[in-house]
Amino acid sequence: MKYYRAINIKHPVTILLLCCLLAGCSLEKQTGFNRYMQNVTAHYNIIFNANNLLQQKQDIYAASFIDNYNQFLRVYQDTIFHTPTPDKELDAVIAKANTIISVKEQSHYVGDAYMLLAKANYLYGNYFVADEFANYVIKNYTDKPELQQQARNWRVRTLLNLHQLPLAKLVSDTNLTVIFYAKKKYDEGSVYAARLQYDLDAGDYKHAEDMAQRAIKTIDDNKLRRRLTFILAQLQEQNHKPTEAAASYSRVVSSNAVFEMAFNAELNRIRIQDTQNGRHVSRIDRLRGLLKNDINKDFIDQIYFQIGELYLADGKLDDAVKNYRLSIKNSKRNQNQKALDYLRLADISFKNKGDYAGAKKLYDSTLLNLAPTYPGYRAIQLKANNLQLLAEQLRIIGHEDTLQQLAGLHETARAAKLDVLAKQHVADVKAAALLSTQSAFTNANSPTSSVSTASTPNASTFYFYNVNSLSAGFSDFKRKWGNRKLEDNWRRANRANSDITNNSQNITNQIDPSVLPKKDQKSTDDLIAATYKQQLVQSLPLTPQTIAQSNVRVYNAYFTIANFYRDILEDPKEAILTYETLLKRFPDGSEKPAIYYNLYRLYSDIDQTKSDYYKDLLLKTYPETPFAKVILDPDYGRKMNDKDAELNSLYNNIYDLYAQKKYTDVITNADQLLQQYPNNKLAAQIAYLRAMAAGHNEKLLPFRADLYNILNQYPNDLLIAPLINQHLTYIDANQEELAARPVVLVGNDIYDSPFAQSLIVPKLAVVEPPKPVTKQAAAPAKQTATPQNAAPTNTLYSLRDSSRYYFVVNVATGTTNLSSSRFGIGQFNRANFAPEAGIKHQLKDAGDNNQLIFVGVFHSLAAVKEYARAIIPLMPQIMKVPADKYSFFVITQENLDKLADKKTLDSYIDFYQKNY
Template sequence: MNILNRYLFIFITLVLLYSCSSERNTWTSKAYHNTTAHYNGYFYAREEIEKIDKTLWSNLKDDYNRILRLYPALDSSQAKSYDKEVQEAIKMASIAIQRHPNSKWVDDNYILVGRARFYSLDWGNAIETFKYVNNPKLTKDKDARHRSLIFLIRTFVEHKEYNNAQAAIDYVQKEELNKENRKNLLLQKAYFHQEQGDYDNMVRSLTEAVPLLKKRDKPGRIYFIIGQVYQKLGFEAEAYNYYKKCLATNPEYEVDFYARLYLAQVTEISRSKNVAAARKSFKKLLKDSKNKDFKDKIYYEMGIFELKQKNLNDAIVNLNRSVREGSNKRIDGEAYLRLGEIYYDTLRKYELSQAYYDSAIRSLPTDYEGYTQIKARAEILNEFVKHLNTIKWQDSLLAMASLDSAQLRARIDSAYQAKKAADEKRAGKKKKRSNRIEIDSNDNNNIFARTDEEGNISQEEEETTGWYFGNTSALSLGQTEFKRIWGDVPLEDNWRRSLRSSATAASNRNQTLQPDDPNQGQPTEAPAEPADPVAAEYDRVSKQIPRTDEQKKEALGKIENAYFNLGDIYYFKLLENDNAVASYTTLLKRFPESEYEPEVLYKLYLIFKDTDPSKAETYASRLKQKYPESTFAKILINPNYLQESSLAVEKQKTLYKTAYTHFENKEYRAAVRVIDEALLLGETSFVPNLALLKVLIIGDTEDINQYQFALDEFSKKYPESSLAEYAKKLLQASKDFQLSQEKRQGIQYIRSFEEPHYFVMVYRKEEKIFASAALERLNEQSFRDLRLKTSNLVFNDDYTLTLVDGLPRVSSAIEYFQTFNEKRSTLAELRNHKFYTFVITKDNFDIFYRTKGLDEYIQFFEKNYPAENQ
């Protein structure tokens, strides 16, 4: 029996060895190669591919604020984490192909090789592999060929080759597919459309695939995606049905939660009881302890729901709660955006809208749908609020300019106490949120926030400044303070503990790099609160109050510009004609001789041209009578003016060439004559070129000072011209040349003293002297009749100077110098500081400031002014 078994074993072994030959085509050979190729190479390669699939799905972070992805995204950094599995899959599949070339699993192994290359982002080889499998001469199994083409579609989509993907889809759709391939083709088509944002065709493909789905396809997730797409497209009844289907599959908890949340959103609201039922559904979700981490999303959806019901107040309340309750930055951004849209589109409160849009831009990712348009609107609102705040603040400063110091301090104290009371009142309401940081914005100039009759900050003001997360300045300050103390830490659990070792290492490195720092290792102290906040605010405001005529003119100029810009924003960007008219007319009333008047009159004419022709004609007549030579009047008189002026430009260019030829030949009179002839053709865009050529002629024919003056005037007259910058460079080059000449020849001050003087104080920047305040007090006490003006100038990198202008002659200059020396000890701001003082004529000051010859002038001053006055 043992001998028989031995012979039987030998026989079977010989048969198997005989069957192992890849060139045999017997039934035993086929069975052996099919079995071995399947359960060795193919099986293990498939296991590795399934591991990669699980890795990709486990790493997928679903964003429920967007339509969920049908498949996980691929990226190179993630591909490195499963490179071992990729190589193993390719190895095992390749072995099966090489050792069992006649088995029926060769095409399946090639598909696994293609998938492995696909997952490793080896697009070219993946595409070639899938195409190879599709060859009918090599692959007799049409289902395998179809499978390879479906994977080829996915590869084209991931590689953004959408035209090739469409061609492959068109080809496969014509084939007779089995149920599995039909389902996978529809899912790949849906993914193809999703990647291109074509949600209509995406949902068509998904709904067609629904009857073919199996449990392993995670149908609950696909139903949820279909519901999301229908909701986005506005088919809420269809969305409702698919959310219900999703819940019926008992999906994972997060999908279940969002399905229930969106189900309440798309419930058909036809009667009041349905509204109440929807609100009850939201409240039920809020009470469920499992939804603790989703409260921000629930409140957000409640806000959107109320917005659909036209309940703006409830919508605003819920959207604000959404931001306060959660930590999801994207949900915060969407809540800010919706609030910004409410205040912009419905309530027309652009200041509040600006605050929310600004916060939205900071919170939303740059790939958010419509981000470019959102950012553009935010920039418009930022500009709008900037001009609005300019008007408010400059008007406040001008009003305070009429107050003496006692009245000003009293007003600041009153405002401070009112704001303090309002802060305390708000703080009392927020005890339940005592762990939240409360920081007031400085955007509205601290204590000068808007208050009601009871001294409480107005509702709008409180929304933008009192609420921390509605206050962009507060957020920025809070983030800066957090980073100052803790550093730029990642958003993760136990971050304090995880950063201990790195913080210690960083501290050691700092000690190594900065051994001489006496403060190393010491915590940075936060700036101390001012002992007297009213005094600190008084100092801050007092410095900005325009007291001189020049300063008041500058403040009014800022208001004038702001009104003009506000009108333009209302008219061109916000499309608010009524508000544009209000801004323009206010500008004309407050500034009757405004440089903007011709343009404003023309815009008012355009606004009323169709709605109120008689009023439009009033503005047109005023423009033509008062500014007949302006471009806007000429356009009114002759609608073809701009076209005709282009002809004038061409004539001016021809004359310019002639004038320039005269200039090069030093025929200056002939050049000027031709330029004047060209200028007579009218004011065109080419006039600055002619004017600059005239300046260059002055440079060749007149004194260098006249040349510099002409260049400076050109820059002021044509600031918008592209030649203005070139003129400034010419002016600087001329001044540099003049300076080098003066240094080479030695500084020569003018010995003429019977002319207006300046009193000058020069001191080092680090001295930080409040010289202007001291000198203004001296002017007020001893030289009020002269109406002297005080100003500050940067002298060079080391020195700053303060000068007093308005001393009419040398005698008054000497008297001022003497008085200053006598009262120097009474000027508290100047005690314990070092500085130089002297008087100087205006002509000599030009030389002094240009040459920076401080030592030279002090010697000149000591030599030429009476010694007893020094």
């Protein structure tokens, strides 16, 4: 009794301890007391601490988030680049939430725990898991409207990061409806803010302006309110309300906004006011005035950048470049500003000056300085990685334009222009030779480098840019003709010979032509210039036929660039610009329906008026095209798929006849199919099969005529036209041997060269599936209590770099014969790769219901991605199975060997989607 009297039972902690002692292990029982205790500990110990950790994490993300003031600011500063490194704070939140779910199940805070899991996974970048948790809360806690509303807000943000805009809109619409009818409103400012971010992503700027105004009025967070005010000003400017925008920017300037935001608001306000007054020069003066104020010393780089932007808008490229470089020079702490300067310089080099090598270096400098969290980082990265493709298409356009311009000149004017071009070409050759010499010197003195001068990345593969090729050419010339000076009647044996000898020796030794004696230098220059002029003259399009061919090359180059901007770089503005350029240059082009349709789709998110214009133009001018029917009939796509299935079946019948060597039947059936469907998407391939079948029954001349007919009828077919050009080149080189044959085609290997028995390789064997690999023990996964979809982290597959990559076509049917599809892949490979490249396609099963066509081997990830970008647009023509039955992925040899069945295949596809 003395012991109990010694206890102060009035102290609350003492009471709590005593209760716990009395309860012992009975807290799992469904009693009122246990529910009370679990509510107390869940709310004050776990939920409170977990929310504090989440807020700290959001503050850290906000501090490290890089704002791009040249674009619409994002509402939330938590969309950052995520790494696979574990985050102890977020792991702690997940652990606390799981504790409530598993131990405090009698409390009222289990729903809050699931909400914690949604937020933590969102901040972790696990958006699919975050969406599942938020959706689980919405469906299972209908008695908690405040929690449901919060879950819908976070679900909108999650879906936007998953690029599921239609679903995000539905969830946001629900929240707006609830807010409108609810008597008691819970944090309505967050509802408007989440919808604002959706509107910005969807391009609905008018509705976004309304949401921004509502959010500013109802949001509790002052810092977020100032951010929303800046966004409102941007939207008002976009919606052509300059006076209101300037007023909103002024409110930001006079508020307690961070200095960088206030500074950019001031810059934008100056720009709007001067634009209204038509005084661009005065804005430059005012910006220069900001340079003199010491308070702006940390923002000098941004001021120079803004000045450069003004000059660029006025087309004063040299002044713009000068100020961008001053911005770089004065950039002390803002790496992203420096990256923006490099980006502008890169764009100018690429678009305006045609300096592709210089542009590549500047794009690389952009990525070197730009944080991966910066909005638009991926687009810049894609552009840098694919610069060669764009440069090649632009080179084609520039070259053909030059040839057409020369062809249109009088002979005297043409000769003068050729002299100018040749002089510039000589200067380019000298620069390349000097660069080659410098690179050779660097490589010779580098113990780790074995790269030859001829293979330096800045040296062109064109013969006359390559000093080693020039040297070899001189040697061959000298062996046959002796030492001859470059002059008229050079074949005369008594001409002086010292010049050629000296020049050949100088180039062999990689001596910069600029340091040669003038006599030697002049003869070398003359040789290069004369050869270049001769090449141009021989390529001039002087007949209607050659002019038409030149125009086709220009047209195809523009079309490739536009599609590339649309599909690969996902840059709608550049795609629109290129499509419209194509319409202006070629108003009667063959792809007008496709261009109208693309412009209709691209403008739909930018300018609805122009989108409607191109839609009406398409429907009025080309009502019978598939593009028009897709707009008018939502079921047309399904109907087309049904028709494609019929066409694929008919093509496969012809192909099977070809494989069985029933060549007469091939010709008959091909003629019937082309008559039944004269303009179908497989017409060129059907005609090609017909020509191959006929080639087994006829001599060279009619066979070659068949190939020319196909080329004339389908000049733009990206699969068959290159292949036929290759065949014709082979025929020209081996004409005598082929003409002597009783029939031109003597073999029947359907995957390799159709011309020479000696070149035919045995049909590729089907690769047997490897034995199942025992799955390795998985590393401990994050402890998440997923309602439905929890899956352990997959460690079966590796991201290790490899020298053996494959492009894989996964066909989700185990019974379909894929021979005709493989034949199409072989056609593409033969047209684009030399035999020595070793690019082959093989087949393996992944269980009973999946067949894998794998193409390779490629020795780098970049190479296999380049292959994928080239072949995927042609897959609708290549694959003779329904489009919903096949998909693509890239894989290493190591991971390919593990695909033994449907389970391992599905597991890899999940791994691929998350990591590539």
